[in-house]
Amino acid sequence: MGLQARPLFSFPANIPVGQDAARTELVRTAEASGFDLFSLQDHPYNAGLIEAYAGTAFLLGATTTIGGYVGVTNLPLRPAPMLARTAAALTAQSDGRFALGLGSGGFWQHIPRMGVRQLTPKQAVDAFEEAIEVVRGLTGGPAAAMDFTGKHYQVGHLAPATVPTPPIWTGAGGPRTLAITGRLTDGWIPQQGADWLTPAYRDGRARIDDAARAAGRDPADIITIFNFGGALTDRDLPSTRSDDGRWVGGSARQWVDALTSAVLEHGAGGFNTGITDASGALGTDLIRRFGAEVIAPVRASVA
Structure with missing residues (x-):
């Protein structure tokens, strides 16, 4: 149904390198x-992981209707002006089936091994905010050429690509990135496992909504896409959640009930x-x- 479907259904296609035909078949x-x-x-x-943007481009080229996104882009490794050009190319070549997931960089014990300098948390968030401005300025043309002088990115009179700006979704977790999400972006992907019943979601969403309203935006324009996993079992489980409240899965009926409730009662997008x-495969x-047993019934229930 494309990126405009509500709710959106996605799955992580993180099949190891060397199992490339299997990854394509799954998608x-x-x-x-x-x-x-x-x-x-x-x-x-x-x-062991396929390079995310090369993999996304290949899989979009191997399909016709399903969309793709990098969840989320490791921004310190992807200079924002070049990322904007990549996003524009994927948007154009896929006929709008690409969404841009952005993160400020969460694995600083590894990121500098790729040859980039380590940023402080404040610097990483500053760069994150600048990157969103740069991507928006270099897509969505025709428009005036962009000149931008930030602390982390500089753009010297570059014309924007004449394709729509893709939806920008963030993996925000801290107060500043949540506020930036509310002011400047189109969607939020809470941290892994932080579903609609968790304080992390409730508190984070409140910050996003407050920032959106302060910027004159409608919070409803910012979609929440929950990032979580679980087993699809043949029979009902005694409980669909662990002792700490994390979703563990259940039968198709239990999945349908939970996801329908997430949409209708908690605003899941x-x-x-x-x-x-049940074996983890x-x-x-x-x-x-x-x-057949979860997506279709949920769509029917929330229509």
């Missing part, structure tokens, strides 16, 4: 099963669901089953 199966998106992690210091079977049969 194509997801496309045929009602998923709207796939996501890839951006951790290029991990040799999408789900990036790391689904497995993911395959094409499970993708098909999730599409």
Whole structure:
């Protein structure tokens, strides 16, 4: 249904390098099963993961309707002006099936190994905010050429790409990045496992909404896409959550009830669901089953 579907259904396609045909088959199966998106992690210091932007480009080229995003872009490793050009190219070549996930960089024990200087937390957030401005300024043309002089990025009279700015979703977690999300972006992907019943979501969403209103925006224009995983079992589980409240999965009925409630009662706009079977495996049969037994009934329930 594309990036405009509500709720969006996504799945992480982080299949290890060397299993590339299997990754492509999973994404194509997801496309045929009602998923709207796939996501890839951006951790290029991990040799076991496919490079996120090359992988996203390949998978968008191997499909026709499913969208893709990097969840989320490791911004310190991707200079914002070049990232804007990459985002524009993916948007154009996929006919608008690309969303731009952005993060300020959360793995500083590894990031400098790629040859970039370490930033303080404040510097990383400053660069994050500048990057959003740069991406918006270099997409969505035709418009005047952009001149920008920031602490971290400089742009010297560059014309914007004449394609729409892709939706910008953030992996914000701290107070400043949450406020930036509310002022400047289109969506929020809470930290892994922080679903609609957690304080992390409630507190974070309140900060986003306050910042959006202060900027004259409608908070409803900022989608929340929950990033979590769980097993799709054959029978009901005694409890769908662990002792600490984390979602662990359940039967198709339990998934449908939970996701429908998340949409209707908690404002969920999408789900990036790391689904497995009871043994922890993911395959094409499970993708098909999730599409038929969970996605379709949830869509019908919230229509």
